[in-house]
Amino acid sequence: MKVLGISGSLRKQSYNTALLTVARGLAPAGMAFSEADLSAIPPYNEDVYAEGFPDAVATFREQIATADGLLIASPEYNYGMSGVIKNAVDWASRPPDQPFDGKPVAMLGASAGKLGTALAQNQLRQVLVGLNARIVSRPQVFISGAGQIFDENGGLLDDAAKGLIGQLLVSLQDMIAG
Ligand SMILES: Cc1cc2nc3c(=O)[nH]c(=O)nc-3n(C[C@H](O)[C@H](O)[C@H](O)COP(=O)(O)O)c2cc1C
Numbered sequence: 001m002k003v004l005g006i007s008g009s010l011r012k013q014s015y016n017t018a019l020l021t022v023a024r025g026l027a028p029a030g031m032a033f034s035e036a037d038l039s040a041i042p043p044y045n046e047d048v049y050a051e052g053f054p055d056a057v058a059t060f061r062e063q064i065a066t067a068d069g070l071l072i073a074s075p076e077y078n079y080g081m082s083g084v085i086k087n088a089v090d091w092a093s094r095p096p097d098q099p100f101d102g103k104p105v106a107m108l109g110a111s112a113g114k115l116g117t118a119l120a121q122n123q124l125r126q127v128l129v130g131l132n133a134r135i136v137s138r139p140q141v142f143i144s145g146a147g148q149i150f151d152e153n154g155g156l157l158d159d160a161a162k163g164l165i166g167q168l169l170v171s172l173q174d175m176i177a178g
Contacts, residue, residue, distance in 0.1 A: 001176055003027070003169075004067035005035040008074030008085030015110040015146040016073035016117075018154030019165070023071055023108070026166045028173055033071075036063050038088045049094055057091045064092055064099040069106065069176045070133075071169075076111040076120035085124065093131055100131035106172040108141035108165060110150075116142030136171045139164050 005020035024033045040056035048054065053061065064070065074085045092099055105128055109117025121142070125135055141164045143149065149158045156162055 001031050001173060002066065002068050003031055003033050003172065004063050004070050005033055006038070006070060006072045006085070006088070007035070008038075008072070008082040008088075010039050010084055013154070014075070015143075015150055015154075016075050018150055018156070019073045019108055019110055019143070020071065021154060022156045022162065023165050023169060026162060027169055028166075031169065031173060034063070034067075036060055036088075038084055041084075041088050041091060044087055044090045049091075053091070053094075057088075060088060061092050061097075061099050064103065065097065067103075069104040069172050071172065072105060072107045072124065073109050074107070074117065074120050074124055076109065076113065076115070076117040079119045081120040081124045081127075086127070089127060089131075098131060100128060100133040103133045104136065104172060104175040105133045106136040106168050106175075108143070108168060110143035110146040112146055114144050116144035118142045134175060136168065136175055138171060139167050141165055141168050 007017040007020055009016045042054055074081045107121050111117045143161050
């Protein structure tokens, strides 16, 4: 079972990218992880699309298409998902063969504020529903106060949060298998 991790943050010390690493360590038996790199995806431009998908977009679309499920961790920027993840989803969604169609997707996130990316995830869910992805709805993983619960190596210090991430992966596994 192949799961593609997608982080909506490009910074090296990203808490959200760190969550994908934590998830990799908690993955149930039989679940293999790879990670997308969104850093080379340009801002969406219909004129560029008319000439074909840029290489980084073509790679991302192929990674989505060949994954059994997706695990998306987006930062919350100004009460919404990051522009990086929205831009990547917009590019990947263009015809032909829209790769989110029917794809199992789990999401999680960490933010500095108290809502732990709840608002960003709500927005991302709405966008993915529009693309007919199948969204894992429980458990919800909203990690707040991120500055306090990661160590300097990106390790997650909160056992309850780790437990939720493990459950989220089992729910994703069940959706893929089901
Ligand atoms: C432009 C911008 C807007 C932000 N808006 C929010 C916000 O609405 N809610 C929140 O909890 N944190 C907000 N933050 C703080 C982020 O949660 C914090 O920078 C977080 O570490 C970003 O995720 P990352 O560590 O994966 O890069 C914002 C940060 C930036 C740069």
